[in-house]
Amino acid sequence: MIKIENISFDHCIKCTVCTMYCPVSQATHLFPGPKASGPDAERLRIKNPELVDSSLKFCTNCKRCEIACPSDVKIAELIQNAKWNYLKIHWFRPRDFFMSRTDLVGGIATLFSGIVNFIIGLSIVRIFMHLFLKIPFRTVFPKYEKTTFRRIFKKELRWSQSEYSKKVIYFHGCYVNYNNNSLGRDFVKVMNALGYGVEMKKEKCCGVPLIANGYIEKAKKNAVYNIASLQKGGGDSKIVATSSSCTFALKNEYSSFLELDNSGIADRIEFVTRFIYNEFLSGNIPKMKPLGIRAAYHSPCHLERMGGVMYTLGILKKIPGLELVVLNSECCGIAGTYGFKNENYDISQSVGKSLFNLIDKAVPEFVITDCETCKMQIEMNTKYKVLHPVTAIAMALDIK
Amino acid sequence: MIYDCLIIGGGLAGLTCGIRCASNGLHTAIISGGMNSLHFSSGSIDIAGYNTKGEIIKKPFDYLKTMIKENSAHPYAKTGIPGVRESLNFITGKFMEEGINLNHNNDMNHFHVTTLGTLKPTFLSQESVFNTDVADIANSHNKIAILNFKGFRDYYPEQTAANLKKNSMFKDKEIILGDISLPYYLNTEKNLHEFRSIDLARIFETERYLPRIAEEIKKASGGASIVSLPAFIGIRNYKTIRSKLQEMTGKFIYEIPSLPPSILGLRLDNALKNSFINLGGEYIAGERVVSGSIKNNQVEFVTTRNSGNIPVQSKFYVLTTGSFFSGGLAAGFDNISEPLFGLKVKGENKRSKWYNSNFFDRKSHPFLGFGVETDSKFNPVSGSGKTIKNLFCAGSVLSGYNPVSEGSGGGVAVSTAFKCAERIIKEIKND
Structure with a gap:
């Protein structure tokens, strides 16, 4: 049945501008583009859901079509809905199962991080993964940390947090917890410098990789858990996240895609750069020393869709001694777990190529971006180390 | 963290204004809700193609004098003829830096062949056209x-x-x-x-x-x-x-030139965006300004779809939201309005007077001439009748001209945006 709130496809005037900006249809003709897959096909799907094109699986959900659309059609949302609500998965796929359970896998891997990092780095293991799990041989997996950020926080950081009169609740996400503890530390450092103590609630994976791999029910379970956990206590404190995709899920997709009630937390959720921007705007700017580095900034697709790039640029421009080259907006091609799959590898590389070229042309010392999977993709394909904006601020705070 | 200049709308006008502001060192941002109308355009830039009788103009710069004399409310009357010339030189220079040559026919109009095989007078075209x-x-x-x-x-x-x-x-x-x-x-x-x-x-x-x-x-x-x-x-x-x-x-x-999506237009769009970003401008795509707040005859701030409790602030604002298709103007059942600031609009409220019964009427349609009313400096007037000093308007959101019947859309967009930028740069430097 047609849902009355979901008829934005009717505003499509068939101008095809979305397809012009679709990085996937640029990389492959196997994907007919957002217009054909979204608003065009939607008319047919309403009549018969079976009329769904198998090419939908090529969509990375980068949402660049929605950014491009002059008529405000929710193209990516239409495609996501069609992909997972009609295209039921009937078989068990170990790769997708494990890839989407970032918290389960991360929890186990950090316990044996030395061994795990060693094993997944071995060529023979990577050949095995390429052949049997269909994970591209050339993938470099992010290293697992020796411990989780939660344990570090409990042991070292928690004690000093009550010294601050104001507080924020930190949604660290799986990446900080299992793969990049230092970003979590940087976050706490920056919040403390702004006069905020950090508190953490129990959390599960936000659900982004689950949604991307078609585990909608499991994503809903996680979302329900997170909404309840984040809602408990905390008063009006902002819930701040350092991952742009986690933020988008918590704030938007829980209601718009998973159809859950997140109204109790949606207004309190902030992406970290927006939170800091607001503090800077009110004059709360900590003392930073000149960094003396040249960095290229890449804007992640989902942050663009959230309208968040202006805040990141706003705070980066406040860091003294940071020479910033803002790269033209291009998709990096990884799209979460998408680029970690054999069948998508070539497309993902082809999409990212223009960005890699832009980075090389900018000749930076570092690349700065807000998203962890963009970071992985850029580090895999260029020689540059990628920093989070929060890390850049933390670096400027550290200089003596 | 307050912008010097915030431009609402990222089309030909918005980008021209943005490039000029950014190249003068102003902290400039463009908020653009969806891709601009260059993607639907011929990729040529017109100044004046037809006179009021629908006859083809050969020398557009000569004709501008007549145009201004016949219609003192025309945007060209406010930019002045040297202003039009200067702005076109500026923008062709920027295109050149980005590797696109826009050719003219020894200062006269030339024809380009349309998809339908008609000949259309225009002033600047890519060399492949x-x-x-x-x-x-x-x-x-x-x-x-x-x-x-x-x-x-x-x-x-x-x-x-x-x-x-x-x-x-x-x-x-x-x-x-x-x-x-x-x-x-x-x-x-x-x-x-x-x-x-x-x-x-x-x-x-x-x-x-x-x-x-x-x-x-x-x-x-x-x-x-x-x-x-x-x-x-x-x-x-x-x-x-x-x-x-x-x-x-x-x-x-x-x-x-083919039907949309226009590749000729896409090339121009790519070039202008590149130029703007390389000059340090911030192009915020996919975000929409939903309202503006006016206090003491000044724009205080604007809110966007995602700005929530953090309004976006700037010293100066430029409205380049375009005409009806892009939402710069809105048509109700029996009224025309400017939706973001509620600016005073020049146009007919009576629906039957919006259009001519012949779709391909040589005189085009009256609604294309509707738009925001401004003073000679392109400052608009608020709903309460006061001039808003820190807001400028440029491009097809303006009233006083009909881009289709005159063949003047591109020239008006570029020259008015250029003029707005000039005023803002001057005021900021005087500060």
């Missing part, structure tokens, strides 16, 4: 070929030819129609149901198939030395592709 050689070559050759890519559904060469034949310039010419094709490509690639100009432009862009395409062109053009293709011969490297194809075929190749 117009260059000064084309007239000589056309005069010295009697055969022209109009080609299409087989299966491309947005272009019908038969129609172009039939209409061209009605024109005295082409009456005696032999027009050869033909298709080019890439069987290899068509066999291996799927999903050709979405076979639009952008798909073809990307095939050309790879340069991989050029020798094959050159063979096809030679075969299909039947000895004609002038060959037209719909505008899809590449996006960023169209110049190289065109010269390679000309070299391989020994023929003069030009492009005919």
